[in-house]
Amino acid sequence: MTNTTLVESLCHLHTNLIEDDIVKIEELSRNLPFMADLNQANVFIDCPTIEGKHAIVVAEAAPTTAKSVYKHPVVGKFAYEAFEPAVFYSLRTGKNMFLNRAITQEGKTVEQSVVPIKGASNRIIGTLIMEKDISEKLQHQDKMKALSKTTETLSEILIGMTENRPIISEVIEEALFFIDPKGKLLYYNPAAINLVSEVCSTDCNVGTDLISYFPCLNPILQNSEDLLVTEVEITNRTFQVKKICLGEKTEGTFIIFRDMTELRQKERELIVKSVAIREIHHRVKNNLQTVASLLRLQMRRGVPEESKVHFVESLNRILSIAHVYEIILSNSSEDDVEVYSLIEKIGNMLVEQPQEDSKAISISYAGPRLTIKSNKAVSVSLIINELIQNCVNHAFQNRSSGNIHVTFYANGLEWNVQVEDDGVGYSESSKPSLGLEVVKMMAEHDLSGHFTIRKTQSGTIAAIGFPMESE
Structure with a gap:
């Protein structure tokens, strides 16, 4: 479309x-x-x-x-x-x-x-x-406005503090240093004392050059930016370092250390888990294709004619699920499936299969490039397989050709999939096939959605709708 x-x-x-x-x-x-x-x-x-x-x-x-x-x-x-x-x-x-x-x-x-x-x-x-x-423009303006308003207050708190009046910097977890324009220490909080003791095995003293404790800060202090955030590695630990220059009216600079070691370690663990998940997806896809190959081998060796259609239907269902994992592995995300590609793969697979009566069936697709989570994609793939297979098997009886059109789109807070054909039309009086019963069950129970099928002037429209995932 x-x-x-x-x-x-x-x-x-x-x-x-x-x-x-x-x-x-x-x-x-x-x-x-x-x-x-x-x-x-x-x-x-x-x-x-x-x-x-x-x-x-x-x-x-x-x-x-x-x-x-x-x-x-x-x-x-x-x-x-x-x-x-x-x-x-x-x-x-x-x-x-x-x-x-x-x-x-x-x-x-x-x-x-x-x-x-x-x-x-x-x-x-x-x-x-x-x-x-x-x-982003507004955020930058707000940050600069807030920084200019609080600069003078922060410096007054630090310079005018007394032993009888505790301040916020004494209880925060970050190590906070306040240095003069020459890089000499004017103030440090308890967390800063502990950091110097752990890293340098020495005491923290007013008047000491901060670079003598942390040589890695030299390029940060030399940088002309008034507000700078970066990360440094110190003794196998990762720290986020913030530099805040107070400007001309109140000369001095805040240096704030935040220990990011545990957070970065967890990020590395997530990366390892992500690699493991992709490997699992790869093995699931391979196993499904192996089962499909075994079914094809059995069909080539011969099966009763009345059982052949059931073998083909089972084979198509297995391959439809395999397509989900194939798309996952082709994406950068390990859990998102692009629905248009999934529908296209399944539809082409079903229509291009050799038909006993050699019908000329064409299929087309329409919809944006939307993604859904893999657990829902498996259910959607099976539903699409059943609906298109139903068209191929029943919509074009006593006809030499036919057309199928599949649409996927967002409607409010709901995803919708629609399969339309120009065949003989659905009869409500006929007994629902196993495929349509599977579709109804999966739409309602697996996707928490709904399924409808109706006859039109030009054929049949079958559609499912199910709620989007919350962000």
């Missing part, structure tokens, strides 16, 4: 737009990639839904010239007024909204501009939205 076809499908399903309006939206959607690259921003088209309370994203484009605001595609998702007030203001009034600050559903602060899209008789049929990520 092309982008314009997806626009048309979403508009027909969720909006009251007439055909001329939909054509205009489709034409505009073709230019979104150019707008996104030119403005280095994400660009969307939102259209009002049938009931008029919400809007739905019917098209989007992420820039190739800048980092995208969103990690996941949002086409097919609903927009709500509480989160998108500028969009609904533009839909109601037909007025532009420029450089409005907004929060995305993924929690990022963006600079948002909204322009209404007008159809016949100047009627508002949608909005064109541009969003630029400014969260």
Whole structure:
């Protein structure tokens, strides 16, 4: 399914737009990639839904010239007024909204501009939205503002402290040193005393050059940056070192050591576990392919004709699961499966198998490049296998050809998979096959979702929906 076809499908399903309006939206959607690259921003088209309370994203484009605001595609998702007030203001009034600050559903602060899209008789049929990520810019501004406000207070606390007035630096776990512009020690907290004792086996003294204790700090102190965070290795231990220069009004620099050794060790252990998990996935895939090879060998050696179909169905189910692990191993993530590739592999495998009656069956796919966790991907692979196999076996009886179309998309907080054919049509009076019973059971119990199948004017549509994983 092309982008314009997806626009048309979403508009027909969720909006009251007439055909001329939909054509205009489709034409505009073709230019979104150019707008996104030119403005280095994400660009969307939102259209009002049938009931008029919400809007739905019917098209989007992420820039190739800048980092995208969103990690996941949002086409097919609903927009709500509480989160998108500028969009609904533009839909109601037909007025532009420029450089409005907004929060995305993924929690990022963006600079948002909204322009209404007008159809016949100047009627508002949608909005064109541009969003630029400014969260990092705001964070940097907040950090600098906070640093400038607290610099003087921190220095006064350190310089004006007395034995009768304990301060925060005395109880924090990080080792804190305060040095003058020449690198001489003016202050250190108890954690700093312990660090010098452990590393250098000596006492910490005011007036001592800090580099004499930690020579590795020399490049850090020579760096012209007022705020610097880095990591250093000292006696087989890893420390995060922060340098905070107080500026001209209160001369001096904070050096803060935080022991990261245990954290880095755990990270290394996770890497080892990740490698082990990938090895397990590899072995599972190989074992499944071995079982499949044994079934093929048995079929070549001969099986009763009435049993052959059951061997083929079992073989296809095994290979469908094997495809899940094959995709996992091809990805950088050890637990995410890209659904489009999974559906494509399974569908091509089933359609390209030799048919006894030599039917010419074609299959097509549509949907964004979305990922799901491997445990759900196994269930989805078996469901897809059964639905497409059901089309191949039953949809095109007494026909020499047929078409199957598989769609995967996000709808709100739900994933949807739809298998459509132009065959003879599903009969509700007929007894459900074992494959459809498997689909219903797995959709409801394994995926906590739902399964529907119905006859249409041109064939049959079978669909499942199941909730997305929480981030």
